[in-house]
Amino acid sequence: MRIAVSQFSPGDDPGANAAVLVAQVARAAADGASLLLAPEGSIVSFLTDPQAPRRVAQPLDGSFVTALARASKEHRITVAAGTFVPDPGSDRVHNTLVVLQDGVVAAAYRKIHLYDAFSFVESDTVAPGADAPPVVEVDGVRVGFATCYDLRFPELFRVLSAGGAQVIALASAWVKGPLKEEHWLTLLRARAIENTCYVVAADQAGKAGIGRSVAFDPFGLQLLDLGSADIATGSVTVDLERLAEVRKILPSALHRRFRIDPIPS
Incomplete structure (x- = not known):
């Protein structure tokens, strides 16, 4: 099974951003x-404008998701993308x-871990989700999904792998900063090795995002790096x-001695 990874820097227009993705969907298929x-x-550039999500937020039957849904159906490919x-x-x-x-919408994961770190306060504009991230079958492969700051919480990835995920796909907007690229690559490789699964990550680029969309195999071997291209x-x-x-x-998954339980909110 092949997974295509999109790296781009969204602008302020959700329609234009959807058009970029629709074109990438066609090429990927x-x-x-x-x-x-x-x-x-x-859906929108939000790393430099934290209020943008409030301005452009749409329901799941709004124009942004609808455009991607049409492309998914037309090209017979699963599409995973971040929206508000x-x-x-x-x-x-x-x-x-x-x-x-x-x-159609097979899953919609509301980000659990909000990025209130490195002087960014995501919780000012974003409400946390309450449900565990999904595992979805894609062409016979079980794919778990997570979002950005989730990467710093290994227990979430363990829940996905224990739930049968063979691949974990991370949608991200990893902000630039001192040691941020090192953290990104180190944590992604670690999540692949400790869960013995493939890890694939799509990241925003441009002025604020680091890019570096990558993939690692279950032994931590790097398979892809898109660099800093916009x-x-x-x-x-x-x-x-x-x-x-x-x-x-x-067989480290068989040697586990601790259970992962959610912390009451």
């Missing part, structure tokens, strides 16, 4: 990919990773025989 993974918050959805209980929004299959796509092949081989050599 033509190249034989079963899944296109796009960055967190692909209004929170009916407040003036905040939900940072939502939507997974589209055959033109817009780029790449793809990786998920080899289930390789996955089984690594898990036979390193």
Whole structure:
């Protein structure tokens, strides 16, 4: 199974951002990919304008998701992309990773861990989700999904792998800063190794995002790096025989002695 990775820097116009992704969906499908993974918050540029999510938030049947759903159906490919959805209980929004299959919403993950770190306060405009991230079957492969700051919480990735994920796909808008690229690459490789699964990450680039959309195999071997390009796509092949081989050599999942339980909110 092939996974295509989208790296780009969204602008202020959700329609224009959707058009970029629709074009990438078409190319990914033509190249034989079963899944296109796009960055967190692909609907709008929000790293330099934290209020943007409030201005452009749409329900899941809004124009942004609808455009991607049509592309998913037309090209027979699963699409995962970040958007912002209004929170009916407040003036905040939900940072939502939507997974589209055959033109319909297969999953919608509301980001649990909000990025209140490195002087950024995501919780000012975003309400946290309450449900565990999903695992979705894509062309016979079980793919778990997570969003950006989730990467710093290994227990979430362990929940996904324990739930059967063979691949974990991370949609991100990883902000530039001292040691941020080092953290990004180190944590992604660690999540792949400790869970013996493929890890694929799509990141925003441009003025504020680091880019560096990458993929690692279950042994931590790097398979992809899109560098700092403002817009780029790449793809990786998920080899289930390789996955089984690594898990036979390193059966660490069978050696666990601790259970992961959610902390009450």
